[in-house]
Amino acid sequence: MRIAGAALNQIPIDWENNLRNIRTAIEQAKAAGVELLCLPELCLTGYGCEDLFLSDWMPQAALAHLQQVREWTHGICVVVGLPVRLPGRTYNTAAVLRDGQILGFAAKQFLANDGVHYETRFFAPWVAGETGTVSWEGEAWPLGDLIFEHQGVRFGFEICEDAWRADDVRPACRLMGRVDLIVNPSASHFAMSKTDVRYQLVMQASRTFNCTYLYANLLGNEAGRIIFDGELLVARNGHLLLRNQLLSFKEVDMEWVDVDFTTALAPAAEIVPLPAPDEYQELNQAMSLALFDYLSKARSRGFVLSLSGGADSCFCAVGVAEMVRLGVEELGVAEFKRRSGCFSELKVKSEELKVGSQKPDAQAEGLAFNSQLLTENQELVQQLLTCAYQGTVNSSDDTFNSAKELADSIGARFHDWSIDDEVAGYVGKIQGALGRDLTWQTDDLALQNIQSRVRAPGIWLLANVQNCLLITTSNRSEASVGYCTMDGDTAGSISPIAGVDKDFVKKWLRWAETTLGYPALRHVNALEPTAELRPLADKQTDERDLMPYTLLNRIERLAFYDRLSPTQVLARLDGEETGFNHEQLKVFVRRFYNLWSRNQWKRERYAPGFHLDDYNVDPRSWLRFPILSGGFAEELAGL
Numbered sequence: 001m002r003i004a005g006a007a008l009n010q011i012p013i014d015w016e017n018n019l020r021n022i023r024t025a026i027e028q029a030k031a032a033g034v035e036l037l038c039l040p041e042l043c044l045t046g047y048g049c050e051d052l053f054l055s056d057w058m059p060q061a062a063l064a065h066l067q068q069v070r071e072w073t074h075g076i077c078v079v080v081g082l083p084v085r086l087p088g089r090t091y092n093t094a095a096v097l098r099d100g101q102i103l104g105f106a107a108k109q110f111l112a113n114d115g116v117h118y119e120t121r122f123f124a125p126w127v128a129g130e131t132g133t134v135s136w137e138g139e140a141w142p143l144g145d146l147i148f149e150h151q152g153v154r155f156g157f158e159i160c161e162d163a164w165r166a167d168d169v170r171p172a173c174r175l176m177g178r179v180d181l182i183v184n185p186s187a188s189h190f191a192m193s194k195t196d197v198r199y200q201l202v203m204q205a206s207r208t209f210n211c212t213y214l215y216a217n218l219l220g221n222e223a224g225r226i227i228f229d230g231e232l233l234v235a236r237n238g239h240l241l242l243r244n245q246l247l248s249f250k251e252v253d254m255e256w257v258d259v260d261f262t263t264a265l266a267p268a269a270e271i272v273p274l275p276a277p278d279e280y281q282e283l284n285q286a287m288s289l290a291l292f293d294y295l296s297k298a299r300s301r302g303f304v305l306s307l308s309g310g311a312d313s314c315f316c317a318v319g320v321a322e323m324v325r326l327g328v329e330e331l332g333v334a335e336f337k338r339r340s341g342c343f344s345e346l347k348v349k350s351e352e353l354k355v356g357s358q359k360p361d362a363q364a365e366g367l368a369f370n371s372q373l374l375t376e377n378q379e380l381v382q383q384l385l386t387c388a389y390q391g392t393v394n395s396s397d398d399t400f401n402s403a404k405e406l407a408d409s410i411g412a413r414f415h416d417w418s419i420d421d422e423v424a425g426y427v428g429k430i431q432g433a434l435g436r437d438l439t440w441q442t443d444d445l446a447l448q449n450i451q452s453r454v455r456a457p458g459i460w461l462l463a464n465v466q467n468c469l470l471i472t473t474s475n476r477s478e479a480s481v482g483y484c485t486m487d488g489d490t491a492g493s494i495s496p497i498a499g500v501d502k503d504f505v506k507k508w509l510r511w512a513e514t515t516l517g518y519p520a521l522r523h524v525n526a527l528e529p530t531a532e533l534r535p536l537a538d539k540q541t542d543e544r545d546l547m548p549y550t551l552l553n554r555i556e557r558l559a560f561y562d563r564l565s566p567t568q569v570l571a572r573l574d575g576e577e578t579g580f581n582h583e584q585l586k587v588f589v590r591r592f593y594n595l596w597s598r599n600q601w602k603r604e605r606y607a608p609g610f611h612l613d614d615y616n617v618d619p620r621s622w623l624r625f626p627i628l629s630g631g632f633a634e635e636l637a638g639l
């Protein structure tokens with residue numbers, strides 16, 4: 001039998017988009033002679049519909065829209081994910097359709113409720129072994145723990161999380177011997193290296209449960225934060241039959257394979273491992289796709305970025321350039337432009353299309369010019385990314401050069417202005433109101449923050465004028481300790497690297513300079529991270545203000561990924577090669593927890609960020625913590 005999976009790039013309650021992709025997948029499958037096609041979990045509505053799953057109308061609308069799919073299924077068996085609501089309870093189901101008929105709805109038994117998933121809020125788990133009925137306009141179909149048959153092949157279901165449970169409880173253990181094929185429609189979030197876990201899961205399941213296993217994941221940045229990699233896997237008795245290219249820019253990725261269910265296949269002696277995932281590469285692809293989808297789904301015109309020439313903002317600039325490179329590589333220029341939705345009416349004046357050649361020390365405001373010819377990709381970046389360096393007396397030539405050279409090299413529009421007048425204006429007003437001078441000795445943090453805040457209105461204005469998303473550059477390490485100015489450098493509508501730690505950011509930039517070929521990154525790769533908010537003579541660096549980033553990351557992981565207490569964290573660090581003694585570590589642990597607790601309110605106010613690593617500190621996706629708390633006072637005193 002020719003079986004297939006299709007990864008679909010869906011949008012919550014965008015019926016038109018979702019049905020179009022479903023139809024395209026079915027048509028492609030039929031054209032390829034596919035007999036059974038699996039589409040991803042909840043692909044009809046989108047996985048990220050949140051509390052809409054609790055309404056009566058939305059699951060009802062899903063069932064109504066499913067009726068349209070029926071007519072496309074003549075000559076093929078298709079699995080479509082959608083919510084089904086019985087009085088007061090919503091179930092996460094996979095409908096099986098064939099020849100214009102609905103054969104039934106398999107229901108998810110184990111709900112995903114960790115990390116970025118909150119399914120128990122929306123869905124009720126289905127009880128193994130039970131069945132019910134779905135009724136609609138005079139028709140009725142079976143629902144629940146069901147086995148289906150197509151052309152003599154018997155198949156049952158695991159819906160995503162069902163497969164992530166122990167072998168002796170998951171649905172597969174009861175399907176063993178009763179089915180030839182297990183179908184798994186999934187909505188499994190991307191995280192670096194996770195494909196390896198998923199691959200093992202599918203391969204092992206096919207061997208342990210003596211079956212063929214067909215797995216199809218969602219694709220793209222569906223609803224803002226979570227990214228799906230569109231993984232398709234088919235395995236039989238521990239042998240890999242199909243695995244696709246992940247993180248595609250396509251709206252539909254349908255892949256098929258032939259399985260001879262009539263002949264037995266001996267179980268694989270061992271599961272052949274995948275090559276180790278390249279996390280730098282994975283992150284690059286995931287962020288590119290996430291930015292592209294966010295841009296088009298938010299119906300925006302491009303991005304605006306306050307480019308300091310430091311690590312975080314340079315990462316974001318390269319991220320947009322890579323979005324263009326990878327998108328064009330896969331889709332071609334015309335399709336990239338069409339899908340982005342950014343190129344229809346906007347005609348940028350030819351004058352504006354030139355990029356700058358200002359001298360490094362020039363402080364004049366406005367757009368600069370450069371006579372260099374741009375490549376096709378640079379021209380696209382030019383329309384999609386506008387950067388501005390907003391210097392003060394505390395800014396260095398090093399960061400200016402870094403920002404300018406990077407912006408020019410990728411083709412971004414680059415502006416440069418000083419914010420000293422605005423800072424002086426605010427400081428003067430407050431000095432007048434208070435009747436005293438503000439000084440670095442008495443008002444250090446306030447004088448730092450005003451600079452950061454004064455950068456926000458101008459860059460927001462530029463974003464508004466151009467109908468663009470304002471990128472904010474916060475990273476996870478900064479978010480953990482609140483090392484940022486609220487309404488200053490946190491201002492923005494999208495926060496691409498908020499889920500990535502600063503150490504990784506620095507390593508990724510070194511990789512990008514050489515492997516991706518961004519020589520302009522040599523400047524930033526030679527710089528120590530600095531906020532440049534204090535007078536230059538002070539030689540401010542992040543790590544002097546805080547602690548070494550590697551240590552900060554380690555404490556953060558132990559405290560909130562491994563969920564250890566402050567005492568346990570300190571004990572762990574004592575046993576590791578940190579280069580610090582017990583008393584020094586105690587100071588850093590205390591500092592971390594103090595800053596962590598004090599700054600929860602800031603984490604609540606970050607712009608939406610992407611989930612890219614195995615955890616993040618965003619209270620709206622991975623990690624919840626009280627805004628007001630005892631701040632570990634007793635635990636830290638006891639260290």
Ligand SMILES: Nc1ncnc2c1ncn2[C@@H]1O[C@H](COP(=O)(O)OP(=O)(O)OC[C@H]2O[C@@H]([n+]3cccc(C(=O)O)c3)[C@H](O)[C@@H]2O)[C@@H](O)[C@H]1O
Nearest residue numbers: 445448449452482483484485486488489530531598601627
């Ligand atoms: N629970 C709570 N709920 C709501 N608000 C709360 C609060 N606790 C304190 N606050 C308020 O928070 C305010 C202080 O927060 P905020 O004004 O953001 O500033 P704050 O956290 O005091 O200082 C910002 C820190 O970030 C660093 N920074 C800033 C900008 C850029 C960079 C860089 O790396 O480039 C680094 C800077 O060096 C400094 O250490 C106070 O007004 C306080 O009243």
Ligand SMILES: Nc1ncnc2c1ncn2[C@@H]1O[C@H](COP(=O)(O)OP(=O)(O)OP(=O)(O)O)[C@@H](O)[C@H]1O
Nearest residue numbers: 306307308310311312313389390473489529530531
């Ligand atoms: N001179 C500047 N011009 C434009 N934007 C700036 C400037 N200084 C700071 N910013 C903005 O504030 C953000 C926060 O600064 P931060 O120092 O945390 O990041 P970075 O400068 O990109 O990297 P690093 O911390 O490694 O120097 C920057 O990413 C940038 O968006």
Ligand SMILES: NC(=O)CC[C@H](N)C(=O)O
Nearest residue numbers: 112160161164187188189
């Ligand atoms: N949608 C789901 O059930 C996803 C949960 C599963 N643990 C995963 O991360 O892939």
